Amino acid sequence: MPPASPVARHANPATAAAILLILFNPLGIDLYLPALPMLQSQFHADASASIGAFVFSLGLGQLLFGPLADRVGRRPVALGGLLVYAAASMLAGHCDTLGGFLLARVLQGLGASASSVCAFTIIRDCFSGNAAARRYSLLNGTLSIVPAMAPTLGSVLVRQYGWPSCFLLLAALALAAFAALVWKMPETRPAVPPRAERAGSAELLRHPELLRYGACCCTALGMILGYVTLAPKVLIADGGVSPAAFGLLFGANALLIMAVSFVGLRLIGRFSQQTLLHWGLGLMALSGALLLALSGKSGAWHYMGPVAVLSVGFAFTLGPASSLAMAPFAHAAGRAAALLGCAQMLFAAVLSAALAALPLPGEWALGGAALLLPLACLLALRQQDVPAPAEA
Known part of the structure; x- marks a missing residue:
């Protein structure tokens, strides 16, 4: 396209x-x-x-x-x-x-x-369309390179x-x-539209596309930051994993996100953005169920296995959701990107802090959130797809 x-x-x-x-x-x-x-x-x-x-x-x-x-x-x-x-x-x-x-x-x-x-x-x-979704997936894949490599470089420095x-x-x-x-x-930047066509931030916040798909973006980033926040306690403090092994697991998962994001570039051309978004949310919900089912098992696999499923879902979700959220705002792309980015950062920070503060095992906290939030997003998308009843 x-x-x-x-x-x-x-x-x-x-x-x-x-x-x-x-x-x-x-x-x-x-x-x-x-x-x-x-x-x-x-x-x-x-x-x-x-x-x-x-x-x-x-x-x-x-x-x-x-x-x-x-x-x-x-x-x-x-x-x-x-x-x-x-x-x-x-x-x-x-x-x-x-x-x-x-x-x-x-x-x-x-x-x-x-x-x-x-x-x-x-x-x-x-x-726009699939071309935009592919570029957003490319950005998300590129973002995953840094967590895989930067801590190692930082330790050398x-x-x-x-x-x-x-x-x-x-x-x-x-x-x-x-x-x-x-x-x-x-x-x-496109040519500035007439004043009557400019949308203010309040109007953008009421736009159903930004709200619906922005919620999917917030959920995806919140899940990943929640995993990162809880991982040291689950794996090192409670699971006995060494810091060196933890670093390898952390880097391997970042590489997985990068690889799946690049795979998503091809899948977006074969399937619709909506289809890939539904797959991503479904995989994140599945990871939540796996975390709850495997809680209390020994070894790192009981946490990192479901987290791998979560990461695949994250990679499939964020590109299409970002593209669909930004699609209606050709002449207000800066404001739309600002609102979307700010909401993602603040939601992810608050959610990860709340999960860490819960008096629950880390697997339960992350698993419950990963099960409920993506399912809520899927329900919102399903309600969008249901046609309104015909008037008598």
Whole structure:
């Protein structure tokens, strides 16, 4: 299917730009994870709050940069975000207090939010239908490369050069991306529509497509973040899995998500987006049932086996759901991407924290959520497909 946008000639450079931009979201979380113990010694306090600071500003920042991208263009917002990200990374690498470090992480999250919202927006600018869904699946597959590789790279950096090296590398990567995109990134924003045709954020929030398919996106990301949050307790604290084995399992599951996302590129061309979305939600619900059934078994397989099914469902769900949620918003793609991205981040953060706080085994908490939430999404999609009764 050819790109439907007037900027079709920019399709390939825009896709490459989106892939590059989206990487700075997971890099900001995964690269420095091995440095957390060293940071705790440095600041004499728990530095894990820096993850929440980054994710919080990453989510809320999109509400600022999405409308700005619609107003001034994708290119200046994306490039400005990379400069903020680079500056904040440099600041983080030179902090000697926890307060200053947390501030740097908030600023770094804001920079990542600008690049993230522009990545999804330029895909909507240049593609529609199955072509858009394939590119969203490509972005999601690319996102999975970082969790599989970044912690290993971060551990080498920390061991050889200390924790600031992680942030200095992030700054260097952001500046390199800035230079590449100054040269190659096209401006894909469509012509500004007449004022009467512009949709405000409140109107977008009432749109049934954004609500329905956005709920599927939130569920998918919430399940994956829930698995990541609960995995250390289930596998290491309760299951006796070594940290080295845990790292291998974590990386293998990230590679599985990447591989299935790329398989989804082909399946979207053979089956409809709706079909793939139903499969994904069904697999996530199945994983919930498996987690509940296998709870209490010994070894890592009782958790990682169902999580593998969950990850396949996640990969099948997120691309089509993102495409269908964004489809109605050709002239408000920035705002739509901002609302969708912010909702996903905040929902996933709240859900994962709630699951971790429940006085239940991790398998039960994740299994119950993975069973109920995808089934609720399937029910909502089924109600959409039921024709209204004919009037007498």
